[in-house]
Amino acid sequence: QSQPSETQVLQKFRNTLRGPDGGPLEQLRQWDTGAPCDADNTPRWAGVRLCGKGRVVVLQLEALGLRGPAPDLSLLAPLVGLRSLSLAQNSLTGALPDVSALPALKFLYLFQNAFSGEIPDDAFAKLRALQKLDLSRNGFSGPIPSSIATSGKLRDVNLANNNFSGPVPDGLQRLGAGLHVQGNKLVCGVPGGPACPPSPSPSSSSSSSSGSMKVLMTIAIVVVAIGGLLAVAGIIAALQVRRNGPLYAARAETLGGSSDAAAKVKVISAPAVKIEQSDGGAVTPAAAGKRGGGRREEHHGKLVFVQEGRARFELEDLLRASAEVLGSGNFGASYKATLLDGPALVVKRFKEMNGAGREDFAEHMRRLGRLVHPNLLPVVAYLYKKEEKLLVTDYMPNGSLAHVLHGGARSSLPPLDWPKRLKIIKGVARGLAYLYDELPVLTVPHGHLKSSNVLLDASFEPVLTDYALAPVVTPQHAAQVMVAYKSPECAAQGGRPGRKSDVWSLGILVLEVLTGKFPANYLRQGRAGTDLAGWVHSVVREEWTGEVFDRDMRGTRGAEGEMVKLLKVGLGCCEPDVDRRWGLEEALARVEELRERDGGDDSISTASSFVSDGDTTPAAAAAAASRPGETPSHSA
Numbered sequence: 001q002s003q004p005s006e007t008q009v010l011q012k013f014r015n016t017l018r019g020p021d022g023g024p025l026e027q028l029r030q031w032d033t034g035a036p037c038d039a040d041n042t043p044r045w046a047g048v049r050l051c052g053k054g055r056v057v058v059l060q061l062e063a064l065g066l067r068g069p070a071p072d073l074s075l076l077a078p079l080v081g082l083r084s085l086s087l088a089q090n091s092l093t094g095a096l097p098d099v100s101a102l103p104a105l106k107f108l109y110l111f112q113n114a115f116s117g118e119i120p121d122d123a124f125a126k127l128r129a130l131q132k133l134d135l136s137r138n139g140f141s142g143p144i145p146s147s148i149a150t151s152g153k154l155r156d157v158n159l160a161n162n163n164f165s166g167p168v169p170d171g172l173q174r175l176g177a178g179l180h181v182q183g184n185k186l187v188c189g190v191p192g193g194p195a196c197p198p199s200p201s202p203s204s205s206s207s208s209s210s211g212s213m214k215v216l217m218t219i220a221i222v223v224v225a226i227g228g229l230l231a232v233a234g235i236i237a238a239l240q241v242r243r244n245g246p247l248y249a250a251r252a253e254t255l256g257g258s259s260d261a262a263a264k265v266k267v268i269s270a271p272a273v274k275i276e277q278s279d280g281g282a283v284t285p286a287a288a289g290k291r292g293g294g295r296r297e298e299h300h301g302k303l304v305f306v307q308e309g310r311a312r313f314e315l316e317d318l319l320r321a322s323a324e325v326l327g328s329g330n331f332g333a334s335y336k337a338t339l340l341d342g343p344a345l346v347v348k349r350f351k352e353m354n355g356a357g358r359e360d361f362a363e364h365m366r367r368l369g370r371l372v373h374p375n376l377l378p379v380v381a382y383l384y385k386k387e388e389k390l391l392v393t394d395y396m397p398n399g400s401l402a403h404v405l406h407g408g409a410r411s412s413l414p415p416l417d418w419p420k421r422l423k424i425i426k427g428v429a430r431g432l433a434y435l436y437d438e439l440p441v442l443t444v445p446h447g448h449l450k451s452s453n454v455l456l457d458a459s460f461e462p463v464l465t466d467y468a469l470a471p472v473v474t475p476q477h478a479a480q481v482m483v484a485y486k487s488p489e490c491a492a493q494g495g496r497p498g499r500k501s502d503v504w505s506l507g508i509l510v511l512e513v514l515t516g517k518f519p520a521n522y523l524r525q526g527r528a529g530t531d532l533a534g535w536v537h538s539v540v541r542e543e544w545t546g547e548v549f550d551r552d553m554r555g556t557r558g559a560e561g562e563m564v565k566l567l568k569v570g571l572g573c574c575e576p577d578v579d580r581r582w583g584l585e586e587a588l589a590r591v592e593e594l595r596e597r598d599g600g601d602d603s604i605s606t607a608s609s610f611v612s613d614g615d616t617t618p619a620a621a622a623a624a625a626s627r628p629g630e631t632p633s634h635s636a
């Protein structure tokens with residue numbers, strides 16, 4: 001008897017899933033053909049996030065609108081390589097599914113569903129490799145099952161915002177900051193939280209008679225209420241002390257609004273750190289001034305890793321060997337830092353990132369940590385402090401698209417030719433589309449798409465960074481600096497970004513790549529409606545068309561029709577009227593059709609519809625692309 005293939009196993013599982021209308025799940029139609037993993041371990045099916053040795057390792061079926069009771073997870077038991085499973089952000093109801101058939105799982109995410117009821121105490125007893133469990137934002141009730149703590153490798157358990165009650169089992173207490181139980185009004189015995197009633201312990205009586213349970217609940221509610229009042233009083237008192245006391249003074253000294261590199265060294269580096277500035281200058285902690293009275297600043301926060309399977313390190317390890325200031329953006333500065341025996345990473349300081357409280361921030365970071373796409377730079381870890389946040393990402397050796405396009409002699413890379421530019425735009429559009437798919441609840445899934453946030457890997461594959469930050473950035477700051485918030489719809493009084501605001505940013509980026517012009521130069525002129533798209537329109541209208549395409553690309557022959565099609569994509573995305581602006585799907589579809597060279601089937605006829613009189617120079621083609629009627633005009 002041969003084992004079923006992973007393809008068959010997953011298809012069978014998929015057939016048991018119910019979509020938003022209660023019928024079969026349309027989004028996973030793709031699973032009807034091919035296999036979940038390629039021979040080279042590239043995931044092929046939606047929801048399959050990681051493959052290894054030809055097997056599915058990470059299965060992420062999030063935000064698909066799944067309905068009804070949880071699927072039978074024992075159907076997945078033949079997937080022997082499966083280590084991470086997510087059914088999060090759906091509308092699954094009823095009891096926790098039986099997870100005992102998947103004993104090798106390391107990561108299990110069931111957050112943001114409508115699960116309810118008590119969880120049997122031994123539900124997780126077989127999961128001996130479990131590292132992370134997220135059951136938050138459901139309606140689970142009753143005692144917290146002690147079997148969650150079966151695995152010695154467990155480090156993060158999120159039970160927040162359910163209706164659990166009673167004490168936190170001993171085994172979970174050791175997780176410290178890795179345990180999240182807030183939003184469960186009747187949970188007691190957490191450090192810093194309400195104490196548990198003396199006896200009897202609710203955890204020992206999960207099936208006790210409802211009479212004694214009610215008495216116990218009443219006692220717990222009273223204790224929680226008193227405890228809550230005391231805690232509030234305590235926090236107020238503590239804040240008073242902090243404001244006047246030495247801790248507050250020390251923080252103000254090292255972090256208080258200072259933005260030069262030297263001040264940062266004092267706070268986040270070990271004594272031997274030397275920070276190289278990109279202009280070749282160097283500062284040392286000594287040059288930056290002595291540590292306040294020899295006092296060593298303690299940073300209470302630690303790096304929290306959101307990536308599965310990444311080596312762990314501390315911020316000090318990262319900054320001990322070498323750290324280089326890469327530049328200073330709207331949120332703070334970015335440093336390149338290299339682990340002694342490891343890869344180069346980037347630490348970016350974010351100020352004005354107080355759009356979410358600590359727990360929501362952590363949850364958002366975990367969500368970002370689960371995103372996997374070749375055109376997204378993963379968030380590796382973060383550090384949360386009230387005053388500022390640090391995000392750690394991988395370092396990209398070819399720097400940013402902005403640097404290559406506008407760095408001139410400062411860029412060591414040759415100018416980008418048309419095929420590279422096309423590859424970059426395709427990657428950017430794919431990365432953006434992935435964000436749209438994965439983060440359907442965000443109004444602006446990227447929010448800050450611009451050429452300095454498009455980094456290039458060694459083969460010029462683009463990777464997006466600084467994405468999906470809108471939920472955690474202070475709203476006023478977002479409105480001031482984030483690129484999607486500069487779209488025309490936001491400029492109006494009380495205007496807000498919408499889902500097409502990112503499309504506008506994509507359009508500006510496309511035009512920037514084609515023209516080689518720096519968009520900010522056009523915005524700085526300060527005239528309403530003046531942006532790169534406006535400039536492109538004015539150039540072609542005034543028949544000054546030779547200027548439209550970047551000089552470095554103008555030598556390209558035989559691809560003019562394709563360039564013009566891309567120009568049209570840029571202008572379609574930069575339509576000021578949101579209703580007439582293209583949607584992301586359309587932009588992506590048009591970009592995907594583009595080729596490195598004109599010719600072949602449809603591309604000739606489509607290109608020629610933009611080009612008049614047989615003149616196929618880029619200039620004439622650009623003029624045709626902007627002809628009234630072909631593309632919406634960009635009036636102020």
Ligand SMILES: Nc1ncnc2c1ncn2[C@@H]1O[C@H](COP(=O)(O)OP(=O)(O)OP(=O)(O)O)[C@@H](O)[C@H]1O
Nearest residue numbers: 326327329330331333334346394395396399400452
């Ligand atoms: N992971 C990375 N690898 C290589 N270079 C990077 C990386 N992250 C950022 N950079 C570069 O470092 C410089 C500073 O980046 P930073 O993100 O701090 O500012 P910015 O992108 O100019 O502005 P903003 O704060 O608005 O995003 C930029 O040139 C950016 O392209």
